[in-house]
Amino acid sequence: MSVWKLVKLNFGRSPAHFGEVGIGIEETSDRVRSDALFSAWVSIYARLFGKNAVEELLQIFPSRERSQLIPPFRISSTFIYREDKERTIYYLPRPLKFPINYPDEDLEFFKTYKKLNYLPLEVWQRWYQGEGFRDSDAQELIAETKGKSYGHLRQAGTFDYKKAFAIEQFPKIAVDRITRTTNLYHTGFVQFQWEQNGHGLKSISGLYFLLQLSPEGEKLADKLQAALHLLGEEGIGGERSSGAGRFQVEWLELPETWHKVVNFAAETHHTLMSLFWESPLPDGFLDNASYEIQERGGWIAENQLRRQMVRMFSEGSVFRSAPQGKLVDVTPQGFNKHRIYRSGISLSLPIKVKL
Numbered sequence: 001m002s003v004w005k006l007v008k009l010n011f012g013r014s015p016a017h018f019g020e021v022g023i024g025i026e027e028t029s030d031r032v033r034s035d036a037l038f039s040a041w042v043s044i045y046a047r048l049f050g051k052n053a054v055e056e057l058l059q060i061f062p063s064r065e066r067s068q069l070i071p072p073f074r075i076s077s078t079f080i081y082r083e084d085k086e087r088t089i090y091y092l093p094r095p096l097k098f099p100i101n102y103p104d105e106d107l108e109f110f111k112t113y114k115k116l117n118y119l120p121l122e123v124w125q126r127w128y129q130g131e132g133f134r135d136s137d138a139q140e141l142i143a144e145t146k147g148k149s150y151g152h153l154r155q156a157g158t159f160d161y162k163k164a165f166a167i168e169q170f171p172k173i174a175v176d177r178i179t180r181t182t183n184l185y186h187t188g189f190v191q192f193q194w195e196q197n198g199h200g201l202k203s204i205s206g207l208y209f210l211l212q213l214s215p216e217g218e219k220l221a222d223k224l225q226a227a228l229h230l231l232g233e234e235g236i237g238g239e240r241s242s243g244a245g246r247f248q249v250e251w252l253e254l255p256e257t258w259h260k261v262v263n264f265a266a267e268t269h270h271t272l273m274s275l276f277w278e279s280p281l282p283d284g285f286l287d288n289a290s291y292e293i294q295e296r297g298g299w300i301a302e303n304q305l306r307r308q309m310v311r312m313f314s315e316g317s318v319f320r321s322a323p324q325g326k327l328v329d330v331t332p333q334g335f336n337k338h339r340i341y342r343s344g345i346s347l348s349l350p351i352k353v354k355l
Contacts, residue, residue, distance in 0.1 A: 003218055004262055005211040008081060008250035009232070010203035015189035016245040017238040019298075028188035030165050031207055032236060034077040034274035035296055035312070038343035040236050041075075045227040051338075053223075058341060060216065063327045064279070071325075072217030073224070074347040076273035077315050078207035080118065082157065082164040082193070089157040090208060091118040091164075093316035095271040096290040097353040100132035109141035117316075120156045121257065128271070128351040129264045164205035165192050187239060206247070210262075210273060212347060225251050267350030270322045275312040277328050277344025282321075291317035296342060305332050307340055322348050 018029040018036075032040075046054035062069040080091045094116055106113065119127070127133055140151035144159060153159070169186045176183070193204035213221060228249050235245030254262070275294060294314040298307055308330040313323070325346035331339050 001215065003213045004254040004258070005213070006252045006254050006258060007209055007211055007228070008252065009078065009207040009209075009236075009247040010250065011192045011206050011245075011247045012194050012201045012203055014235075014244060014246040015191045016236070016247075017187060017189050019238050026169055026186045026188055028167060028190050028237075030167065030190050031080065032078045033294075033296075033315075034075050034209075034345075034347070035343045036298075037075060037078060037209065037236070038345070040231055041224070041227060044231040044234060045223070048227050048230055049223060057220070058327065061327050061343075061345065062324070063329070063341075067326065070214055070216070071345050072214050072220055074212040074274070074345055076210040076347045077275065078209045079273075080161065080164045080205060081208045082160070082205040083203075084157060084160075089160075090121040091161055092121060092124045092349075093117065093271075093273070094119050094124070095128055095269075095318050095351055095353065096292065096316050097269065097318045098133070099127035100352060100354050102133045102354050103138060106138070109138060109145050112141045112145045116158065118161050120158055121261070122156045123153060123158055125257070125261055128353065129261065129266075132352075132354075163193075165190050167191075189239070189244060203248075210258075210347060212262075225249075261349060264350045266352060268352045268355065269318050269320055269350075270348040271351050272313060272315050272317045272319075272323065272346060272348050274325075274347040275314060275344060276317070276323045276325045276346035276348075277310060277312045277342075278324065278326050279328075285319065285321065285323075287320060289317070289319045291319070300332070300335065300340060305335050307342065308332055310342055310344075312344055313346075318351070318353065319348075322346075322350075 018032050020029045042054060042057070045057065060069060061071050082089045136151060137153060140149045140153045143149040167188055167190050169188050172185055172187050174183045174185060192206045194201050195204055232247045232249050234240065236247070237245040239245070275296070292314045293311050295309055295311055297309040299305070300307060310328050310330055323346040325344040327341040328344050329339055330342045
C-alpha cells in the first residue's frame with residue numbers, strides 16, 4: 001500500500017533558471033522535470049547523508065540490471081499552482097488523447113483547445129475521470145477563439161496558466177579567468193507571483209509535485225524531507241551562485257480531491273505526470289498509445305563533461321497500461337569517479353479517454 005504526498009515549492013521573491021536542452025542559456029522553462037528534480041534531490045541527499053547512503057538508495061531502484069525491483073518512491077515533474085482568492089488551482093498536463101464526448105467537428109475551436117497544454121485540476125478531472133467534454137465546453141472554446149469567454153472554463157482558471165509567473169531576461173557579464181576580457185550575455189529567469197504579508201512574504205504561485213512512497217520508501221521519508229529542505233536553501237536549477245532557485249517546502253498530506261484522482265478505478269488508460277524511460281518496452285506497450293519524446297542531456301555538476309543523451313516519453317503521454325520505468329546509466333566515457341544515473345521512473349494517473 002503506497003502513501004501519496006503533495007509537495008509545494010514556494011520560491012517567494014527568488015527567481016529561478018530552469019535550463020532545457022535546446023532552448024539556450026538565454027531562455028528558461030517555467031518548471032522542473034522529474035529527472036532533473038530527482039538528480040538534484042539525490043545529489044543533496046548524498047551531501048547530507050554521505051556517499052554510502054546514496055549508493056544504498058540507488059541500489060533499490062529498478063534499472064536495466066535490476067528490473068524486478070519496486071522503486072521506494074516515484075515523483076511527478078513539477079507543475080504550476082496558483083492561489084486565487086480562497087482556492088488553489090493546480091495545473092496538470094493535458095493528456096495527448098481526447099476526453100470522452102469530444103466532438104468530431106472541432107474546426108471552430110481546435111486551435112484554442114490545442115493551446116491548452118495545462119488544465120486546472122477541476123477541468124482535468126471532469127474531462128478525464130468524469131462526464132467528459134460538454135457541449136458548453138465547445139461553445140466556450142469557440143467564444144475564447146473569437147475573443148474572451150466568461151463561462152465555467154474561464155472561472156476554473158483554464159486560460160490563466162501564464163498569470164502564475166513572468167519570464168524575463170537579465171544581462172550578465174562573464175570574465176575570462178586568464179585574459180580578464182569580459183563577455184556580455186543574457187539569462188532568462190522565471191519569477192513566480194508573491195505578495196507582501198505583514199513583515200513576511202506569501203507565495204501566490206509556485207511549483208508542486210506528487211510523491212508516491214512505497215512501504216520501503218516510507219522508512220526514508222524523514223531523510224527525503226530533510227534533503228529537500230536543504231535543496232531549497234541551496235537552490236535548484238541554474239544561476240544558484242546568484243541566489244536563484246531557492247524555495248521553501250510545504251510537505252502536505254494528499255488533499256481529498258487528489259485522493260479521488262489517484263485512486264480513480266474506471267480507467268481505460270494512464271497518462272504520464274513525469275518523464276518515463278524503459279528499454280526494452282513490454283510487448284504491445286505502444287498499441288493505442290499517444291506520446292511525445294523529449295531528449296534529455298546536460299552537464300555533470302562541477303565537471304566539463306556532458307551526460308550521455310537519452311530520449312524519454314514526456315508528460316501527458318497516454319498508454320493503455322501503467323508505465324513503470326527505470327534508472328538509466330548516462331555515465332559518459334572517460335568519467336570514472338562514480339556512475340551517473342537519470343531517472344526514467346514514471347508516475348502516472350489513471351484516466352478514461354475517447355476511444
